[in-house]
Structure formats: C-alpha cells, structure tokens
Amino acid sequence: MAKILIVDDEEMVRRTLHRCLEDMGHETFLAGSLAEGAALASRDVDVIFLDLGLPDGEGQKAIDTFRATSSKPEIIVITGLGDNYGAEEALRRGAWDYIRKPASPLVIRSALTGALEYRAKHKVEQCRSVRLHDSGMIARSPVMQRILRTLSKAAESDANVLILGETGVGKELAARAIHANSVRKDRPFVVVDCSNLSETLLESTLYGHTRGSFTGAVSDRGGLIAEADKATLFLDEVGELPVSLQKNFLRVLQEKRFRPVGAHREYLSDFRLLAATNRNLEAMSNEGLFRKDLLFRLRTLEVHLPPLREREGDLETLAEHFISATCTRYKIPEKRLSRQLLAVFQSYHWPGNIREMRNVIESTIIEAGKDSDIYPKHLPAAVRLSLLANGAKDRGCDGTVPPQKLTEPEPLMMPAYEEYRAMCNRKYFKELLIVSGNDLVKASDISGLSIPSIYRHLGISRLPTPRRNRS
Known part of the structure; x- marks a missing residue:
C-alpha cells in the first residue's frame, strides 16, 4: 500500500481520485491548496497528484519543493488547463507524468502504477545525497x-x-x-x-x-x-x-x-x-x-x-556570502545585512541575477563606509529608482510595507445550487466540444456519455455546421 497525496482545488476531482486510488488499496491524503499540500507532504508520501492552477500559487513551481521533502515523492501533474499548459516546465522539473483532465481511471491507474514501480526499483538512487565537490555553487533551495x-x-x-x-x-x-x-x-x-x-x-x-x-x-x-x-x-x-x-x-x-x-x-x-x-x-x-x-x-x-528571483531560500545566503567575500577582499570588518535591506532584496527583480547581486553588494558596502550594518539607503541610485518605478511588490524603497486601507469585506454572493450545477454543466460540455473538435464520437468516448445524452445536455437537436463563404 502506498501513500498518495492529491492536491487539487476542485473537490469533485479530489473525491474521484480518492475513490479510484482507494479501490487500488492505497492510502490517500486530500489537499485543496499548496499550503495544505505542503503540510501533508511531510507524511512520507510516495506519489503526489498535483494540479497546476491552485488558489495560492502555481503548482509547477511547487514541484521542486515537494520533490525536496524527505520521501522525495514522484509528481504526477493533472490539470484542466488547455494546450498542454506548463507541460514542458513541469516535465523539466522532474514530474513523472502530465495528465489532462478529464482523465479516465485507466490513465490514472497506469500513471500511478508506473511511478510506484519505478520508485520501488530506484529507492536507493532517490535517497542518494548530491555529491558535487568544489562547485562553488550556493544552492540550498x-x-x-x-x-x-x-x-x-x-x-x-x-x-x-x-x-x-x-x-x-x-x-x-x-x-x-x-x-x-x-x-x-x-x-x-x-x-x-x-x-x-x-x-x-x-x-x-x-x-x-x-x-x-x-x-x-x-x-x-x-x-x-x-x-x-x-x-x-x-x-x-x-x-x-x-x-x-x-x-x-x-x-x-x-x-x-x-x-x-x-x-x-x-x-x-x-x-x-x-x-x-x-x-x-x-x-x-x-x-x-x-x-x-x-x-x-x-x-x-x-x-x-x-533566475535568482525564482531561487526562494538562496537569496539571503547568497547576499551574506557576497558581503563576507567583499569585506574580506577590501580587508574591512564584516558588515551585517539589515532586515530592511533583505526585504528590498527579496522584492527586487534582479534582472542581472547573481552577477548583478555581487556588484550591487560591492557598491553598497563601499557606500556604507564605516557603518557596521548596510541599509537600503546604501544601495546604488539605479537600484533604488528601479524599486520605486516597479513598486517592488508594494514595498517602499526602504523595504517597508505601506499601511493598507481597511475596507469592509463585500458580501459573498452565491447562486442557487440548481443554477450553479447548470452553469457547470454548460461549461463542461462547451469545453468537451472544443477538445473533441465537435466530433461527437470522440466527445462520447471522452465523456462516457451517449451521443443523444450529449445533445440533451447541450439543449440542441444537432451541432451547427460551419458556414461557407459565398463567392
């Protein structure tokens, strides 16, 4: 029996996958967001079914985070986003498989079986620590x-x-x-x-x-x-x-x-x-x-x-490394990175990446003179102006967050259940026709419904034929 984590914001998808995997004898954990998934991933799960479009972030960026947990689970991406959205990036990050919704139980079970077989045969290799000596690379993320x-x-x-x-x-x-x-x-x-x-x-x-x-x-x-x-x-x-x-x-x-x-x-x-x-x-x-x-x-x-902006967890370590190296080179007492400057570094886009950070820190240390701590005021003018121009994720150029105006929350508007169900049905069958290219036989194979049932759900007697241009 394997431990399977399902991270998807659609309750129906979570329940469907849960039933499918439970029938195979596996233990499942359900999460509706990345935050919930991160908490459950600590339970030494073997495989994660991961949606890409989640309410608190992009699933593909979380692949590395999930893969870095102690159990190093295999990731199976399952998404309803069209045109293989994010497939290249997800597979590049090491996802085991990429599945488009709606997916049949056969596809789900096949992907999971393959991942578990691979995991069983390569468990020793997966747990092997990274051995890269003399790299000079700071890489904790x-x-x-x-x-x-x-x-x-x-x-x-x-x-x-x-x-x-x-x-x-x-x-x-x-x-x-x-x-x-x-x-x-x-x-x-x-x-x-x-x-x-x-x-x-x-x-x-x-x-x-x-x-x-x-x-x-x-x-x-x-x-x-x-x-x-x-x-x-x-x-x-x-x-x-x-x-x-x-x-x-x-x-x-x-x-x-x-x-x-x-x-x-x-x-x-x-x-x-x-x-x-x-x-x-x-x-x-x-x-x-x-x-x-x-x-x-x-x-x-x-x-x-x-790019540096995607290396969450490395930025502070890199900054402190360059501060220490610069102070050593100039033979001056080591300076400290202030909380305000770290906040600015975390907000800055870093278009020049690590090379730019090294040069910015060198300039900042020179500007700081005999000050033991370095602050945003010591940054080069070009960087401070860029922060002001771009808003720096709603932070000021000193790293502080401006006070937010408090507003009364708007009342939550919910449609009646029957109205909501009808709306979901219309959306599903509209997307079904797009995916099948208006081919009713293909649409029937995908949905598992008969062709008359599809007509009934669409509320039409037949599909419209394409218009021809008149000469």
Missing part, C-alpha cells in the same frame, strides 16, 4: 538542489551538455562544477567566448592557423580545440556562433578531428564539450539562425539554470 543533482549526473558522464539561463545566473560556474567533478578534472578547462570574436578570429581561435594563412599570421599557432585534448572545452554564448562555422564545428564535434586554418592535414582532439547560452536556440533553429543538427548534438544533456 529545492530548485537548486534539483539542478545540483542534474549537474552531478552530467559530471559522471562524458556527454555534451547545454546549459541555458538568463544573463548572470552562473552558467560558467555550473560548467566548471561539471568539469571539476568529472574524470577530466585534472586537465584544463578551456573557455571560448563566442560573442567577443569575429568569424575569422573565432575560426583561428578554435582550430589554430599556419604561418601566412591570413594577414597577420606571422607564425603557426595552436587552437583551443587542440588545447582541450583529453580536457573540457566550454563554448560560452554558443548562440553567437556564426552560421557559416556551425556546419564545420558539427563535423569536428562528431569526428573529433579539426584542420587549422591554412593547414593541409587534420588533427585529433579528444575533448568533452560543454556549451552555454542565454538565447532560445530552439527558436533560432526554426528561423534558420542555428543548425538543428548541431543543436541536437549540443544538448545530449540539457540544464536550465533558474
């Missing part, structure tokens, strides 16, 4: 614990890894962590910044060149691919790699052979490739700006680093 597990698995292999994320999230640091924990850790970590080099210079930098191969080539010079032999090659901002070089580099990546500019022979290099970018390579490939075959090669493994 659930989302970053998931990232560390992914980086740890990447370090154990020799596969190509594509690291994605906004500017300043620490993509190079993640790449260095993979290298430092891999079998190549005693060899060089060779960095190529694709955004700072022209096409000609980039080709020469990667492959090397012979004397006289172009103007200014006064001697033979080895390239970084040769330097990365039996080591790790890191292509930073790989989205900036010129299209004309992408085909050639794809061959180098496949064959591990390269030819220096102007040379008449090829050379071998056993390099391991890590790449990073803040650009959407999928969209670029659809526009012909990045080769699809190269993209497939780059992302044997794919890591998405979250």
Whole structure:
C-alpha cells in the first residue's frame, strides 16, 4: 500500500481520485491548496497528484519543493488547463507524468502504477545525497538542489551538455562544477567566448592557423580545440556562433578531428564539450539562425539554470556570502545585512541575477563606509529608482510595507445550487466540444456519455455546421 497525496482545488476531482486510488488499496491524503499540500507532504508520501492552477500559487513551481521533502515523492501533474499548459516546465522539473483532465481511471491507474514501480526499483538512487565537490555553487533551495543533482549526473558522464539561463545566473560556474567533478578534472578547462570574436578570429581561435594563412599570421599557432585534448572545452554564448562555422564545428564535434586554418592535414582532439547560452536556440533553429543538427548534438544533456528571483531560500545566503567575500577582499570588518535591506532584496527583480547581486553588494558596502550594518539607503541610485518605478511588490524603497486601507469585506454572493450545477454543466460540455473538435464520437468516448445524452445536455437537436463563404 502506498501513500498518495492529491492536491487539487476542485473537490469533485479530489473525491474521484480518492475513490479510484482507494479501490487500488492505497492510502490517500486530500489537499485543496499548496499550503495544505505542503503540510501533508511531510507524511512520507510516495506519489503526489498535483494540479497546476491552485488558489495560492502555481503548482509547477511547487514541484521542486515537494520533490525536496524527505520521501522525495514522484509528481504526477493533472490539470484542466488547455494546450498542454506548463507541460514542458513541469516535465523539466522532474514530474513523472502530465495528465489532462478529464482523465479516465485507466490513465490514472497506469500513471500511478508506473511511478510506484519505478520508485520501488530506484529507492536507493532517490535517497542518494548530491555529491558535487568544489562547485562553488550556493544552492540550498529545492530548485537548486534539483539542478545540483542534474549537474552531478552530467559530471559522471562524458556527454555534451547545454546549459541555458538568463544573463548572470552562473552558467560558467555550473560548467566548471561539471568539469571539476568529472574524470577530466585534472586537465584544463578551456573557455571560448563566442560573442567577443569575429568569424575569422573565432575560426583561428578554435582550430589554430599556419604561418601566412591570413594577414597577420606571422607564425603557426595552436587552437583551443587542440588545447582541450583529453580536457573540457566550454563554448560560452554558443548562440553567437556564426552560421557559416556551425556546419564545420558539427563535423569536428562528431569526428573529433579539426584542420587549422591554412593547414593541409587534420588533427585529433579528444575533448568533452560543454556549451552555454542565454538565447532560445530552439527558436533560432526554426528561423534558420542555428543548425538543428548541431543543436541536437549540443544538448545530449540539457540544464536550465533558474533566475535568482525564482531561487526562494538562496537569496539571503547568497547576499551574506557576497558581503563576507567583499569585506574580506577590501580587508574591512564584516558588515551585517539589515532586515530592511533583505526585504528590498527579496522584492527586487534582479534582472542581472547573481552577477548583478555581487556588484550591487560591492557598491553598497563601499557606500556604507564605516557603518557596521548596510541599509537600503546604501544601495546604488539605479537600484533604488528601479524599486520605486516597479513598486517592488508594494514595498517602499526602504523595504517597508505601506499601511493598507481597511475596507469592509463585500458580501459573498452565491447562486442557487440548481443554477450553479447548470452553469457547470454548460461549461463542461462547451469545453468537451472544443477538445473533441465537435466530433461527437470522440466527445462520447471522452465523456462516457451517449451521443443523444450529449445533445440533451447541450439543449440542441444537432451541432451547427460551419458556414461557407459565398463567392
């Protein structure tokens, strides 16, 4: 018997799942919100059925939190939101399955059986602690614990890894962590910044060149691919790699052979490739700006680093780390982070992510002078102005919350039960027709109702036929 947690704000869905899973002999716990679910998840549940649209937050963002609990349950997303809303993000966060409502008992039971079988076979692996040494990464939040597990698995292999994320999230640091924990850790970590080099210079930098191969080539010079032999090659901002070089580099990546500019022979290099970018390579490939075959090669493994604003639980730790490091570098007594400044940091959007935080804290410490505590008044003017312009989640630029005007609560308006039931029926059958594309046979299969019953619920004798344009 397994312990199953159902987190869904629809009581009917909770009861239906409860009956279905209870018939299978499992113990179930029911929650109508994320807060209730978080409290019940501490009961060492095995599987969580999780809705995405909940009254107190988005379910997909809670996947990492639930997965980080002591029992590390499998997450099965079950949602009524259309067009596979949030499916990519949910699966990327490690959800076991993604199910659209309404779902048949067969689909529910099949997903649960698969999750429990996997859990039984991989329980030891699930409980294994993250072992990523010398990473330099501060990662206590659930989302970053998931990232560390992914980086740890990447370090154990020799596969190509594509690291994605906004500017300043620490993509190079993640790449260095993979290298430092891999079998190549005693060899060089060779960095190529694709955004700072022209096409000609980039080709020469990667492959090397012979004397006289172009103007200014006064001697033979080895390239970084040769330097990365039996080591790790890191292509930073790989989205900036010129299209004309992408085909050639794809061959180098496949064959591990390269030819220096102007040379008449090829050379071998056993390099391991890590790449990073803040650009959407999928969209670029659809526009012909990045080769699809190269993209497939780059992302044997794919890591998405979250922005700082989504790393709840890491912000204070990161701030204190940068304060300590800055004070040590400037050889001054360590300063304290005030409660007001922490509130501002938690409200700020951090468009430049960790890199911006490091620079903001350095500027703040310099501005604070001999003050032992740092406050919002020590922040750079640009940050304070941004807080004022954006409202900083209804906080002032000093971190305080303005008093709220008290108003009398509006009376709760509820329709009569029969009216509410009729309204729900109309909504269900309207969505049923949309999902089935007005195909009554398909609608009947989904709903389990006969076609005459569907007509009766719709209150019509037949479906309208599409209008044709008159010539």
